[in-house]
Amino acid sequence: MSTLVTGATGMVGRRVLTELTRRGLPATGASRSSQTRLDWTDTSNWDDVLKGVSSIFVVTPVGSALGNRVAGFLEKAADAGVGRAVVMSAMGTEHAPSDSDQRAAELRAKDLFHTWTVLRPNWLFQDFTEGTFASLARSRNGRLELPVKRRTEVSFVDARDVADTAVAALLGGHGGREYTLTGPQALTFREVVKRTKGTESPVWRFKTVDEAGFYFRATNRGWGERYIDTLNERFAAAVSGRAAEVTEGVRAALNRDPIPLARFMRESVL
Ligand SMILES: NC(=O)c1ccc[n+]([C@@H]2O[C@H](COP(=O)([O-])OP(=O)(O)OC[C@H]3O[C@@H](n4cnc5c(N)ncnc54)[C@H](OP(=O)(O)O)[C@@H]3O)[C@@H](O)[C@H]2O)c1
DSSP: EEEEEEEEEEETTHHHHHHHHHHTOOOOETTTTSEEEEETBBBBGGGHHHHTTEEEEEOTTTTOOHHHHHHHHHHHHHHHHHHHEEEEETTTTGGTTTTTTHHHHHHHHHHHOOOOEEEEEOOOGGGGGTTTTHHEEEEEEEEEESSSOOOOEEOOBBBHHHHHHHHHHSSSTTTTTEEOOOSSSSSSSHHHHHHHTSSSSSSOOOEEHHHHHHHHHHHHHHHHHHHHHHHHHHHHHTTTTOOOOOSHHHHHSSSSSSOOOOHHHHHSSS
């Protein structure tokens, strides 16, 4: 029996798959561009994808109206005998409406699986090097322009801490637990960007913009309206101070401290 890792090309999924494989555990990575193809919008091969799977790591893409599709996949997975689900959403998802994409996936997993764990990470450090922020800055000559305030703080978390927590949960012992995962301190965007100066980071300057300005830049990147709206909601939450909380999630799950910015900078590929 093996683990199915969805979102396997993403910042956390890739690390979950790598760690399971490094430990010699049977695991398959799945996404639209993975060798095992899984598209939330195409149910045609879901039965095949779920053959021999005993546990799943579930990543619902942001702002793509795929909540129902993911919920449908979870139903199929439970019918196929999958007993354990580890669902990754995002910090604060417990307060989202029950029909929102990520909250729906959390609730469905709790209903369907014998053993479930929910992970709610804050923004990732890796957003600056691999994710949304890197992509935005690349199109603006290294300048990251976001609709936040100069003083807005976020307790960024390292994707490796999230992946390690997912692996621990997939291996057992964290059933029925919900972890909000943050780094060890709240930082402003400027504080993080200051540290990337002089490195090969795609982000090396920072500027605050208003929501309309962000919308303009994001549509220029070709991003869909719903995705941009979701990002704007998350930035608004950060501006109101809701992304600054430092939690004990990583320590509670892994019995060690979360990775700080200095170590992320030292060990990232920059
Ligand atoms: N980034 C953050 O800071 C952060 C923080 C907290 C929580 N999260 C959560 O992490 C999740 C991923 O967020 P992200 O945008 O940052 O992720 P990401 O690292 O870009 O990963 C997204 C993954 O989803 C897959 N995917 C996208 N559309 C798909 C589809 N139609 N069918 C199947 N797979 C699909 C992608 O692979 P393919 O393109 O190969 O299909 C990729 O592996 C979200 O649930 C988000 O709420 C992210």
